[in-house]
Structure formats: structure tokens, C-alpha cells
Amino acid sequence: MPARSVLTSAWGLAACASPEARRTAPWLILGGIVVLYAVLIAAWRWLVRRWGLAGPDAPHPSSIERSEYLSRRSLRALLAFDFLVIIPIGIPAVVAFLYMAVTHPQDFDPGMIMGALGLLVFILPVPVLQRSIRRMEQQRLAGQVVQPPPLPNTSGLVELDKHLRAKAWGARVAAGLIVCVSIAAWVVPDQRLAAVLLKDNEAILSGQLWRLLTVALVHANLMHLLFNVSILLSAGALLERLAGTRRMLLVLVAGTLAGSVCSVAFLPSPSVGASGGVLAVAAAVAAFGLRHKALFPSTARSRLFRTSMELVALNALLTLVLPNVDWPAHVGGLLAGAVLGWSAKPAQGTLASLAASQYRPQGLTPGACPPPPAVSG
Numbered sequence: 574m575p576a577r578s579v580l581t582s583a584w585g586l587a588a589c590a591s592p593e594a595r596r597t598a599p600w601l602i603l604g605g606i607v608v609l610y611a612v613l614i615a616a617w618r619w620l621v622r623r624w625g626l627a628g629p630d631a632p633h634p635s636s637i638e639r640s641e642y643l644s645r646r647s648l649r650a651l652l653a654f655d656f657l658v659i660i661p662i663g664i665p666a667v668v669a670f671l672y673m674a675v676t677h678p679q680d681f682d683p684g685m686i687m688g689a690l691g692l693l694v695f696i697l698p699v700p701v702l703q704r705s706i707r708r709m710e711q712q713r714l715a716g717q718v719v720q721p722p723p724l725p726n727t728s729g730l731v732e733l734d735k736h737l738r739a740k741a742w743g744a745r746v747a748a749g750l751i752v753c754v755s756i757a758a759w760v761v762p763d764q765r766l767a768a769v770l771l772k773d774n775e776a777i778l779s780g781q782l783w784r785l786l787t788v789a790l791v792h793a794n795l796m797h798l799l800f801n802v803s804i805l806l807s808a809g810a811l812l813e814r815l816a817g818t819r820r821m822l823l824v825l826v827a828g829t830l831a832g833s834v835c836s837v838a839f840l841p842s843p844s845v846g847a848s849g850g851v852l853a854v855a856a857a858v859a860a861f862g863l864r865h866k867a868l869f870p871s872t873a874r875s876r877l878f879r880t881s882m883e884l885v886a887l888n889a890l891l892t893l894v895l896p897n898v899d900w901p902a903h904v905g906g907l908l909a910g911a912v913l914g915w916s917a918k919p920a921q922g923t924l925a926s927l928a929a930s931q932y933r934p935q936g937l938t939p940g941a942c943p944p945p946p947a948v949s950g
Contacts, residue, residue: 592914601861609661617656621649623709624703632710641709648702655695656787663692730873736926737877743818747825748802751847754790755798767791771845772902785833789847797846804851808881812858816917821854824913828853828906835905844899849906855881856907857914864915868927912939 622628626649649690662920758767772786777784792798805825815834832849862878869877885907 701845702949732929744809831909832902834908835901838903849902853910860914
């Protein structure tokens with residue numbers, strides 16, 4: 574809708590212009606676009622030379638490791654996309670959307686917010702890649718072995734990564750149950766199954782308390798379902814490996830219950846979805862990481878818990894700006910998950926993997942971590 578409103582306004586201005594202005598306007602616009610892209614290309618070339626990604630100061634590909642070579646190519650291509658697409662097209666589109674949202678709030682399109690946030694995918698990696706390249710360059714110039722950047726979502730400890738990659742059956746079973754019941758609710762005629770499971774304040778207050786939990790088993794649409802299940806399979810599996818299956822299921826159930834209770838108290842309309850429970854799991858991972866930060870090395874803290882913190886912050890933002898969101902369920906789930914995650918203790922497998930990695934957590938005695946488990950054939 575904002576794009577259509579912008580085009581309508583532009584058409585209205587063109588209709589009011591004189592015939593001579595209408596004839597010269599396309600050429601002026603074309604000339605402005607050519608000048609803009611010429612400036613952006615020059616700025617891109619200057620930046621890649623300044624950062625040593627091209628030009629006489631750039632190292633020859635044969636003189637550097639493959640990891641550094643690929644990182645340099647990736648950053649150069651990402652900067653080209655940012656300068657040629659994001660800056661001239663993406664950012665003006667976001668500005669136009671914000672302008673239309675302020676001047677025509679009745680035409681507000683929440684989906685554009687997700688598109689605006691999507692631009693960050695092409696902007697945020699730039700400083701990360703640049704720092705990684707600078708680190709590898711310093712190692713190369715110092716005569717050290719160039720260490721490639723660690724893979725995403727890894728802790729930097731081999732044994733801990735093996736433990737965290739183990740199958741999390743609790744999260745998988747919970748996700749499978751949610752998917753099966755949600756699909757069944759769509760298939761059953763007249764939404765009879767969904768009507769029995771969703772959160773309905775009058776029905777709950779009349780004694781149908783099961784709805785406080787079964788609301789997590791039905792979803793509005795496929796996108797809603799995929800969003801919640803993806804969080805559960807990522808954050809839920811991580812929490813299950815770190816704190817145990819029982820703790821993860823407790824957080825999921827308690828977060829759903831707390832979210833539903835808050836929703837009944839503050840939102841009169843019916844609602845569906847597992848958002849309260851899955852956001853409780855994400856908040857529990859973040860709280861667990863803060864509570865036990867001394868137990869893990871800095872690489873593990875930044876790569877295991879940062880994603881959950883960013884997810885919690887992003888959800889808080891979307892809850893405030895998107896309409897038709899059960900915000901009390903989100904708030905209740907986040908609070909319950911934070912409390913349960915803060916009080917959770919590390920699972921024995923987590924402590925054993927840290928000991929097997931020969932990492933001694935800060936503040937613990939050498940015998941505090943149990944010995945690594947025997948490897949069976």
C-alpha cells in the first residue's frame with residue numbers, strides 16, 4: 574500500500590506540472606540516477622581500496638590462505654550489493670514507507686517492517702567480516718598460522734560442540750506435536766478442532782482450563798507456525814542440551830501457561846499460537862547464558878547466547894509495532910522463561926563436555942567438573 578500511495582502522489586504531481594516540465598522531468602530523473610550511481614560506484618571503489626580489498630595494497634590471492642581470500646571476496650561483493658542496491662533503493666524505500674506510515678496511518682502495512690528489518694542482513698555482516706579480515710591479516714603479517722573465523726553457532730570448544738549437536742528429542746517431539754495438531758486444525762471442517770483448543774476467555778473462565786495449554790497447538794497460518802517451530806527447534810534444542818530435557822519442557826509448558834494467563838487477564842479477544850512457550854525458551858537460553866557466563870569461554874557466550882538475546886529484543890520490538898499480536902502472551906512467556914532459565918543448572922553432559930575440552934570455568938575448582946564420559950564403541 575505505501576508504494577501504491579507514493580506512485581499515486583507522484584502521478585498527481587506530474588498531472589499538475591506544465592507540459593514542458595513533463596517533457597523534461599524523465600530526462601532529469603534519468604540524469605539524477607546516472608549521477609547517483611556514478612557517485613556510489615566511486616565511493617565503493619574508494620572504500621574497497623581503503624580497506625585493502627582491491628588495488629595495489631591488496632595482497633595477491635596466491636600469497637594468502639583460502640579462508641582470508643574467501644572472506645575478502647565476500648566482503649567486496651557484499652559492499653557492492655550495499656552500494657548498488659541497498660543504499661539507492663532499499664533505504665529510500667524504507668524512508669518512503671516511514672513517511673507514508675506517519676502521514677497515512679490507516680494504510681499502515683506491518684509487512685513492510687519485516688522488509689525493512691531484512692535490510693539489516695546485508696548491513697550488519699560488514700563490520701563483522703571487516704574485523705575478521707583484519708585479524709587474519711595481522712596473523713599473516715606476524716608469521717602466525719591464520720586461524721579461519723569460527724563457524725556460526727559454535728562455541729570454540731570441540732567437545733562442547735559435539736554435546737550441543739546431539740539430538741534433542743524433547744524439542745523435536747514438541748515441535749512435531751505442534752505441527753501435527755496445527756495442520757489437523759486446518760483440515761478439520763468448520764475449524765471445529767481449533768475452536769476447542771484456542772484461547773477463549775469466556776470458555777476458560779467457565780472451566781475449560783485446558784485451553785491455557787492447547788492454545789500452543791493451533792496457529793493462524795503457515796508462516797505463524799513456521800516462525801514458532803523454528804524458534805523451538807533452535808533455542809529449544811540448545812536449552813535441552815545445556816540444562817536437560819526436563820528443564821526445557823518445563824520452560825515450554827510454564828511459558829505457555831504464563832502467557833495464556835496474562836492473555837486472559839489483558840486481552841479479551843481469542844488467540845492462537847505457541848509464541849508464549851517458544852519465547853519463554855528463547856528467554857531461558859539468554860538468562861541461562863547470563864547466569865552461568867563464568868562457566869563458558871567468551872567464544873561460547875557470544876556465539877551460543879547472543880542469538881537468543883537478539884531474538885528476544887527483536888520480538889519485543891515487533892510486539893510493539895505489529896497489530897493483532899497477543900502481546901500479553903509474549904510478555905508472560907518471556908518473564909516466565911527468564912526466571913526459569915536463570916534458576917536452571919547446567920546438565921551433567923554440559924559440565925562433562927567442558928571438562929573433556931580441558932576448559933576450567935572461572936571460579937570453579939579443578940575437581941568441580943565431572944570427568945568426561947567413557948566413549949562406547
